[in-house]
Amino acid sequence: MISANSRPSANSTLTLHPDRLFPSDPTVRAIAQRLYQHIKDLPIVSPHGHTDPRWFGDNTNFDNATSLLLLPDHYVFRMLYSQGISLESLGIRRRDGVVVEQDYRKIFRIFASHYYLFRGTPSRIWLDSVFHDVFGLTDTLSADTADHYYDSINAQLVKPEFAPRALLDRFNIEVIATTEGALNDLRHHAKLKGSGYEQRVITTFRPDDVVDADRADFAANIAKLGELTGEDTYSWPGYLAALRKRRAFFREHGATATDHGHPTAITADLPANEAAALFQRCLTGESSLAETELFRGQMLTEMAGMSLEDGMTMQIHPGAHRNHNAVIFERFGPDKGADIPSPTEFVSNLKPLLQKYGNEAGLNIILFTLDETTYARELAPLAGHYPALKLGPAWWFHDSPEGMLRFRHQVTETAGFYNTVGFNDDTRAFLSIPARHDVARRIDCRFLASLVAEHRLTEEEAMQVAYDLTYGLVKKAYQLA
Incomplete structure (x- = not known):
């Protein structure tokens, strides 16, 4: 009898079935196969991830x-x-x-x-x-x-x-975006200037280091922000001016998007004098946890306004309880596998931002969630109404065949396909990017094939949607056309 954890023998063959992840029903599978053949070789657009820009700047073998x-x-x-x-x-x-x-x-x-x-x-x-x-x-x-x-x-x-750049070519990666904090000097992106890869490897502006007042280094980061920009970042107007300058610096290195990894989706729209007073309390360390959360919410609204000014796509990634395992965090630091999804509310929390900017068709905000219970109840209805909102793909813990299917099943009837933005891989694991995109393409073809088999879409329509989910929507959402 074979035990549950028995190891494969050395001569166990590694094979990848050509119909993996497709439906078992032969009629639906045949449709999925045809759809997949239509899009499987399209270029990869990876607009949000965490690969190391040093790899591409130095182009040194691993x-x-x-x-x-x-x-x-x-x-x-x-x-x-x-x-x-x-x-x-x-x-x-x-x-x-x-x-x-x-x-x-x-x-x-x-x-x-x-x-x-x-x-x-x-x-x-x-x-x-x-x-x-x-x-x-x-x-x-x-x-x-x-x-x-x-x-x-x-x-x-x-x-x-x-070599990293050769792998970009081999993997048919048309664009890949890394993610850097607001204080990053982007030196590795600067190395790409004149290489022919500067438009293929771009950065993303993630200002958590200068908007999260719960961080122990928040005050030091604000001081550094002032040094980098020449602005008085101890004043509310100077702080906002400094952030605009950093956004411009990132755009010079290819950035078309910002990213915001807040614990919740809370937003706020305070009068300028109240926002300034709150900022001062955060700077001096006199703010409560509720006030630092309010400040993060105010900054999401401020960033939305800046995105309307400079055209950068805004990504909001709330709902991760970071560093849940305190022992691991103390010993090894962040990003060690101890982040856990948590319940997230969007309808009330996003209302201040949406009342101010949600009706702006020129603004592009992409919402992500780790709380799947919000797909049909909150996120799809919001994105199905507000011109400024789009839904990001199944993310992180739900970046899986079942997670992708749940996403499509729960959001499509209310938000449709065209209020979503295709797929992004959100990974540090460079070599897995083609595999991750292939899984997404197969699952989308599987979902579309079921609609065709049920006569809810023609196969011609499904071909167009498959193309858009794979390539068209992501380029439009991240302004990469």
């Missing part, structure tokens, strides 16, 4: 399989940690300088011997696609094949065709 595939990917080590495997043993650096595992081969072996943990998860789909399509591996990853994988991947990574 070091090894572990540092590329495992260490940046919190999907991987959060699963391993959940099974009692310490982050130290996976080579995750500690804040206190305590020595962690540095043998990358040993770390890869730990990962390989526990690869069965990823059965049924989107990570397994993405990783198998990377192993098979990018590196040409044909045996399933296991403890028995760990060294073969590690050596084969490393041998390929040193080749010229695996």
Whole structure:
């Protein structure tokens, strides 16, 4: 009898079925196949992500399989940690300088011997696609094949065709956006000037570091903002002027969008004197938690106004309880797999912003959520009414075949397809980007095929929608045309 966690043998073949993720019903599957053939080779547009701009600026080959595939990917080590495997043993650096595992081969072996943990998860789909399509591996990853994988991947990574810019070409990535804080000097994007890649690798303005007054470094960041811009950032008008200057600086490096990772969707529209007084309380550290939350809400409205001025698309990503595991945060810092979705309310929280700017057809705000209960009840009706609003795709924990289907089923009847913005991968895992986009394309074709089979769309209409969901809507939403 085979145990639940038995490992595949070394001769277990790694295959990717051509009809993976398509419906089991043969009639609907055939429609999905035809739709997929129509869009599968379209260029990838990746308008929001967290790949390291240094990779593209320096264009230096990646070091090894572990540092590329495992260490940046919190999907991987959060699963391993959940099974009692310490982050130290996976080579995750500690804040206190305590020595962690540095043998990358040993770390890869730990990962390989526990690869069965990823059965049924989107990570397994993405990783198998990377192993098979990018590196040409044909045996399933296991403890028995760990060294073969590690050596084969490393041998390929040193080749010229695996340099980051060469991979952009190989993956048919037309545009990829990184995400940087407001104080970032964008030096790696500056290196791209004149390379031919400066319009393909662009930045995104994320001002959380200078609008979140709960941060321990908030006051220091405001001072730095003043130094960078020459504005008096201790005054409310000077602070706002400094933010406009930083937005302009980011636009010079290709930015077409901003990103806001707030805990909630609260917005506010305070009179200028009240906003100025609140800002002063935040600066001096005299503000309460409720006041810092109100300040974040005020700044979302201010940023919406600035987007209306300069044309940048605004992305709002609320609803993540960041660093839920205090022990992990204290030892290793943020982004270590301990962020958890939390309930998020949009209708009342967004009303101040929407009353001021929601009717502006020239403003483009994209809403994301980790709270799927809001899709049909709140988000689809809001985006189905306000000209300024669009819905971002299934995000983060819901960036999965089932999550994508739930999204389409719950929002389409109220918001339609054209109040959504296609797909974005939101990842640090560069090599998985083609796999993630392929999953989205397959799921969209699956959903559209069901509408065709039910005679709710013609196949010709479904072809057009498939194209728009894959390519047209994302370029329009992020102004990349």
